[in-house]
Amino acid sequence: MAINVKSGLENYSDKPRFHFDIYAILEGGQELFFGHETQVNVNIVETVTIPTPSNGEETNGDDGLEKCYISPTKRRGVERRALIWAPTGNGLLGDSLNCGIPHTCSKAECPICRVFGGLITSKTKVEGESEERPATTLIGRLTHSGGVAIQELSPEEKQRAMHPSMIRKAPESDPTPTPFKREYNQPGLLYPVYNHCLSMTETEFSAVAYAFMGALARLGAGNPKGVKIYDAPDLAKEDAEEPWIVVDKYLAPLGKRPVVSPTITDVKMAKEQFKNAAFSVRGSAQEPASELTEGNFHRYIGDAAIAKLSEYLIEFEKGELNVDAEIGN
Numbered sequence: 001m002a003i004n005v006k007s008g009l010e011n012y013s014d015k016p017r018f019h020f021d022i023y024a025i026l027e028g029g030q031e032l033f034f035g036h037e038t039q040v041n042v043n044i045v046e047t048v049t050i051p052t053p054s055n056g057e058e059t060n061g062d063d064g065l066e067k068c069y070i071s072p073t074k075r076r077g078v079e080r081r082a083l084i085w086a087p088t089g090n091g092l093l094g095d096s097l098n099c100g101i102p103h104t105c106s107k108a109e110c111p112i113c114r115v116f117g118g119l120i121t122s123k124t125k126v127e128g129e130s131e132e133r134p135a136t137t138l139i140g141r142l143t144h145s146g147g148v149a150i151q152e153l154s155p156e157e158k159q160r161a162m163h164p165s166m167i168r169k170a171p172e173s174d175p176t177p178t179p180f181k182r183e184y185n186q187p188g189l190l191y192p193v194y195n196h197c198l199s200m201t202e203t204e205f206s207a208v209a210y211a212f213m214g215a216l217a218r219l220g221a222g223n224p225k226g227v228k229i230y231d232a233p234d235l236a237k238e239d240a241e242e243p244w245i246v247v248d249k250y251l252a253p254l255g256k257r258p259v260v261s262p263t264i265t266d267v268k269m270a271k272e273q274f275k276n277a278a279f280s281v282r283g284s285a286q287e288p289a290s291e292l293t294e295g296n297f298h299r300y301i302g303d304a305a306i307a308k309l310s311e312y313l314i315e316f317e318k319g320e321l322n323v324d325a326e327i328g329n
C-alpha cells in the first residue's frame, strides 16, 4: 500500500496562504481573576515564577520573580467561545454549526475548528445528527503565547461577601452574609500576548481576528472581566497615543518578533524592547512608520494594525455572521 505524505488539510479555497501574527500589550482596566489551574474553587489567581539571572553570583536557589499571568490556554478558550457564541441572525454560530466545547465538530469546513482545531476521541452520537461523528483529529493552525505580566505586582487579596437579595430578614434568622476571600490581579497590569497563525487564507485569519478582538471584553473568570489594548504614545507616532499592537502577514518571518522578555519588570524597558523589535526588519532598524513592507512581508503597527484587523472583522461578519450576506471564500 502506498503511504500518505500529505497533511490531509482539505482545501475549500484557491486563495493564497500566509502566516499571520498578532503581537499586543493588554492592560487590565480593573482587577481581574484568573483561577490557578490546580487550585479550583479556592480563589487563588494563577501566577508564574520567573528565574532571575544570578549574574554569576551564588544564589540560594529560590531567587525568582512571581508574576501575575493570563495563561495562553485561558485566552484560547475565551477566544473560541467568542466564535461559538457569535450572533448569527436569531441564533449563535456554534449552535448553527453544531460545534461547542468540549464537543467540537472537528470538521475541516467549520470556520472555528479549521483554525482552532478539533478532537473527537471515539465515534460519537450527537443529538439531531443522523450519522455518528467519526474519531477525528484536526490540528489547529492558531497558537497562543505570552501573558506574563510586565510589572512585578503580587495578587491582592480582597474580602468579598455574598449578600442575598433579601431586603429584610426575620429577626430569628441568621443576618450574616457569607464572607469569602478572593485574590485578584491588580488593575493596570500590562500583559504582552501573541497569536500566531500557520499557513492560513485571509478568510481563515478573519475568524482569528474576530476571536482576538471579541475576547478582549470577556477575559477573566467571574466578574469583573475585560482588558483593552494598551494605549500609549511613542509607538509609530510620536506623542500621539495609539494601541500597542503589531500585525504581521508574511511568507518568510523577516520581522523581529515584538515579544517582551518575562524577566523585565520595568514598563519603560518593556516598551523599548517591544518598540525596537516592532521596527526591526531583516535585522536592521527601520524608521518608525505605521506600515513596513519588505517583499511579501507586511507589518502593520498601532492604529494601522487595528485598521487592518478591522478589515478582517468585517470580512468575518459578512462571511459567517450576516445571514443575508453571501457566504464564500
Ligand SMILES: [Zn+2]
Residues within 6 Å of the ligand: 097, 098, 099, 100, 104, 105, 106, 107, 110, 111, 112, 113, 114, 118
Ligand atoms: Zn467546529
